[in-house]
Amino acid sequence: MIKYTSAGDSHGEALVGILENVPAHIAVDIKRINAMLSLRQRGYGRGKRMQIEKDKVRIISGVTEKFSDSGTGESLQPENLQPENLLLETSGAPIGMLIENRDYTLNKTKRFFTVVRPGHSDFAGTVKFAFENAAIPSERTSARTTAMDVAAGALLLSYLELFGIEVYFFAERIGSVRAEGALEKGKLTKEAFEYALKNDLLVPPSGDYAAMKAEVDRAISQRDSIGGSGVVVVKGVPPGVGHYGNFLDKLDGIIAHFVMSVPSVKSVEVGTLSDAFLQDGFTGSAFHDALFIENGKLTRRTNNAGGIEGGLSNGEDIVIRVGFKPIPTVLKGVPSVDLSDFSEKRSVYVRSDTCVVPAGTVVSAMRVSLALSTVLSEQFGGDSAADVKANFEGWLSRRRKFWQR
Numbered sequence: 001m002i003k004y005t006s007a008g009d010s011h012g013e014a015l016v017g018i019l020e021n022v023p024a025h026i027a028v029d030i031k032r033i034n035a036m037l038s039l040r041q042r043g044y045g046r047g048k049r050m051q052i053e054k055d056k057v058r059i060i061s062g063v064t065e066k067f068s069d070s071g072t073g074e075s076l077q078p079e080n081l082q083p084e085n086l087l088l089e090t091s092g093a094p095i096g097m098l099i100e101n102r103d104y105t106l107n108k109t110k111r112f113f114t115v116v117r118p119g120h121s122d123f124a125g126t127v128k129f130a131f132e133n134a135a136i137p138s139e140r141t142s143a144r145t146t147a148m149d150v151a152a153g154a155l156l157l158s159y160l161e162l163f164g165i166e167v168y169f170f171a172e173r174i175g176s177v178r179a180e181g182a183l184e185k186g187k188l189t190k191e192a193f194e195y196a197l198k199n200d201l202l203v204p205p206s207g208d209y210a211a212m213k214a215e216v217d218r219a220i221s222q223r224d225s226i227g228g229s230g231v232v233v234v235k236g237v238p239p240g241v242g243h244y245g246n247f248l249d250k251l252d253g254i255i256a257h258f259v260m261s262v263p264s265v266k267s268v269e270v271g272t273l274s275d276a277f278l279q280d281g282f283t284g285s286a287f288h289d290a291l292f293i294e295n296g297k298l299t300r301r302t303n304n305a306g307g308i309e310g311g312l313s314n315g316e317d318i319v320i321r322v323g324f325k326p327i328p329t330v331l332k333g334v335p336s337v338d339l340s341d342f343s344e345k346r347s348v349y350v351r352s353d354t355c356v357v358p359a360g361t362v363v364s365a366m367r368v369s370l371a372l373s374t375v376l377s378e379q380f381g382g383d384s385a386a387d388v389k390a391n392f393e394g395w396l397s398r399r400r401k402f403w404q405r
């Protein structure tokens, strides 16, 4: 099964990541990984740190130059693996990745504070590890570390493509302004996704970019922060992916775990249940996605289930709605406590973002890529891309009769 782990502090020298058990001969598209990293960085409402960082992944192992489809690639020295235009592929060995923290070399200032920020890990982290300096927990809980998750998830997009799977995403809500209707069945096309990628808030065509940007501007002018929601849509997953043997194996649970743990995410929804709560007649007959047969193919005209039933994919788009709280570091401060003398003080401001909805949506999408890759690799196995494809296509040909005749 594909496994991912990472290490690295927000103000440390670098972030490191390891991907294990990725089959050999999967294309490694460094240009795409770096493009995803810059998408994570550039959302409107991010702070000064993102002007310092110019994230680029350095792959240090597990990758080789691609010479031919039969895989006669030879091992290359790490320094030769970096050019973005080189055709690279996985070698089957653990993939080691590195992202430099430019801030580490440019800013050597020591971070020390004892007034904890409500909403951050300062208080609970200080209790857990018993430090005087409340800045230490956020060295790891800070979302800086999610840059590596994005690199890993972006690398695995090529693995997902072996199955014909694509991951789309967009920002759905900022503050009180929501892009309505983007999730109506069939609306989130490739064109709509590409439209969202072109603006710095990831707003889809159905959204009002100016109104959403105004929400961020209002938060900036009020020296506050602002939350919202993003949506990840996975296209091309056939029915029957995942497991329900044990509750920990269920596809919705696995995706929720990978996404709920993104810093500042406080809700993960599969499908459109929270919209249905708001409507009259919230009944099973109205909510469940009825089945029809059209041109010999099993179809549904709605996707309220968000593509997962019983812990398994059901063949519809997998739709994950992710809710982000307003981030904890607030310029105008929040009533808090100084742990050094146990007095009441306003929380401190450390250099910070204002709105992380676009960046957090990118991170969530790449965590979904990681989650699905682990599940697919467990179900279909394979030492090389060709093995994976053969396993998957054989399975599909044996299963297709259940949805197409």
Ligand SMILES: Cc1cc2nc3c(=O)[nH]c(=O)nc-3n(C[C@H](O)[C@H](O)[C@H](O)COP(=O)(O)O)c2cc1C
Pocket (backbone or CB within 6 Å): 047, 119, 120, 121, 141, 142, 143, 144, 146, 261, 262, 263, 264, 265, 325, 327, 328, 329, 330, 351, 352, 353, 354, 356, 359, 360, 363
């Ligand atoms: C992309 C991204 C950037 C973030 N930037 C900040 C930030 O600049 N300041 C801040 O206080 N929180 C920021 N956060 C949120 C905190 O990291 C998060 O609230 C904190 O670690 C506590 O974790 P929790 O909110 O998941 O409970 C960011 C989150 C994301 C996803």
